[in-house]
Amino acid sequence: MPVTESNAQLPAPIEKHQQARQRLWPLWIVTLLALALAIALAFWSWQQWNNYQSLQQSITSLESDTEQLDRMYGQTGSEQSQRLQALEDKLSEQRELIATQQRQIDHNARELLEAGNRTRTDWLLAEAEYLLRIANQRLMIEKDIRGALAALESADEVLAESDDIGVYPVRQQLAKEILALKGLADVDRTGLYLKLEAAIDSIHQLTESALVHDRAPGFFTGSDSGSQDNGDAEPGLVAEAWHEVKQTLSQVVVVRRMDEPVKPLLSPEQSAYARLNLQLMLEEAELAVLRGHQELYSRALTKASNAIDNWYDSSNTRITALSKTLDELSEKNVDPELPDISRSLELLKSRLAGRLDNGDSEGNGQQNSANSEQGDAS
Template sequence: MADNKDNSTQQEAIENAANKKETVNKSASSAPSTRQADTSKKSSGNGLLWFVVLVIFLLVIGMAGAGYWYYLQQSNASQQTSIVQQQQLSQFNAIEKERTAINASLREVTQTNEALKNSLNELKSKNDALDIQLKSTLEQLNNMEGRRPADWLIAEADYLVRMAGRKLWLENDVRTAILLLVNADKRLKSLADPSILPVRAHLAEDIQTLQQLNPVSQSSVALALSGMMAQIDKLPLDTFEKPEDSDSNDTQLSESTDDWKDNLAKVWRSLVADFLTIKTIEEPVEPVMSLQAQFLVKEQLRLQLMHAQSAALKAEAGLYQQSLQYALTILNDKFKSGSTQVTGFVNALQNLMGTDVSRPIPSELASQQPLEKLLDSRVKQVFGQGASAL
């Protein structure tokens, strides 16, 4: 607004000066006749004209100074404006970044709120389900009529039957399995519940089946074979022995004169005994068994007894009988059959061959599945998922 006022003031001064010049020119042109009369006034008019020109010049200089000052003000204002614009732009960018961050935070908060709402809904649904299950459990507990302490005996019986199966199939311990089944039957008997009689019938069937198995102790047979293996080194082998000469000890002379012929023959044999010896052997001559051969024979016998021992522990009757038969063959062929030690060893082996080591163990117990069904119906359904750890 100040710049506009200055411009209007300068324009008015210029117009006034122009008007004055026109007035002077008009007066000079219109009144030539009066120039002589105004000669006296000429000096005063020129002075006024110079004064006006000086005023106009001063006005022009003032206007020029005012324009330069206005230019400086405008340049400073434009610089300040650009600085302010840059500051405002940086502030706007900062505000924009902050707004973007706030929007991202708002989105995250919104997502978190939605997740919390979903979790809250799930918790509510689970809580409702738990409430329903609690009510159902309470109703079942109210309908049990004090049967819970007795029904736990069914779980104990099921555990004993499972232990009997492990003893039977993993350790081949029939005696312990029978004892466990008997204890399980006692647990069910203490319930005094007629509905459990079919399960007890299956238990009785399993007990009778196991009692009818071969009662021979496999460990006893294995220990007997171990004791026999320790006696192998003491058994005499059937090796070649130098026969005794029946005539070697008959060198004494008779005092009777009637035996002169025999005495003469004895003297003759004693004289030629160091030069030539003739012996007669009626039995077949067997080759001499070396120490290595003797060791191998005893080790073969020991190996067969070890095979029989392993077969007895595994209840493999075929391999057991075959190993003992081969051991008897070695005894009859390689050892002295007339020796009392060999005879006793052979008799012991024959007794072991007459022992039945087979034991057809059943692949499953007849009472296991009915007892599991009974446990499901009487315990697991009553207590829900809490009985799944049984």
């Protein structure tokens, strides 16, 4: 076999640099993939970091909001508790008011039920009881004899209109009490009070001339008429000189007679104090008149009369009239002995209670009879 044919059948030789180039491309692919993966991992980490920062800010904001809400809730809770307490208090008050109104409604209902069962006689007896209460109040508290007498007489007239024979003991006692009041001397408290007011006004009108002054009895100066006659009898310069000496001595020396009591002199301040003192004494007497206190009334008028005698001139016309008025007022009795007029009221109360009991028993009897009739009908 020729050599050329055997050489022609051998494969072609492969170059070494082509084989090496063909083996590097997977490495580049792996490198690119690793780089892409690193970039993706870095981007993902960056996003996670941003998310973490946002989450941290959100948590901080939530904590601050939570604290603010806690504070607000604390304040709101206290306010709500106060409002609830106020509402509970108001609710309790409303409950008490409703309970009171309910009791009042029940009471009114009972009164109306009782009023419907009353007769004309019951109404007249109730009116007489009211008049007797008024009479006792006028006499015992106000000490008004005239008003108490008028109330007793009106009550007797009302009882006379009733057809109840059980009021005979009440009217009998009323007759005794009316007679006892008529036997008393009525005290005109209004008149006494007005007279004392007039006396106080007269005290305010007193002037300085009404006070004890240097013209009081037992007081005189040395310049009297006898000395002037003796001076005129002496002739010449000696008489004139003597007259001048006596005039000078009369202005310096004062002679008083001690055979009569001497009243003290008053200054303007003392005179004002005296008037005020008299006014207070008479106002005390007015208070005693209104209260019906005889001892206080007499003591006040006695002190006022003594003050007038000690500090004022009895020859003054106003003082004379004032003293006479006080003497007349001191004779009045402002606290007469009052009788007891409560017995008639007690008798009438007993009669009203008896009629009420009889009415209840009659009503119960009627109800029992009605029940029995219903039972028979059934």
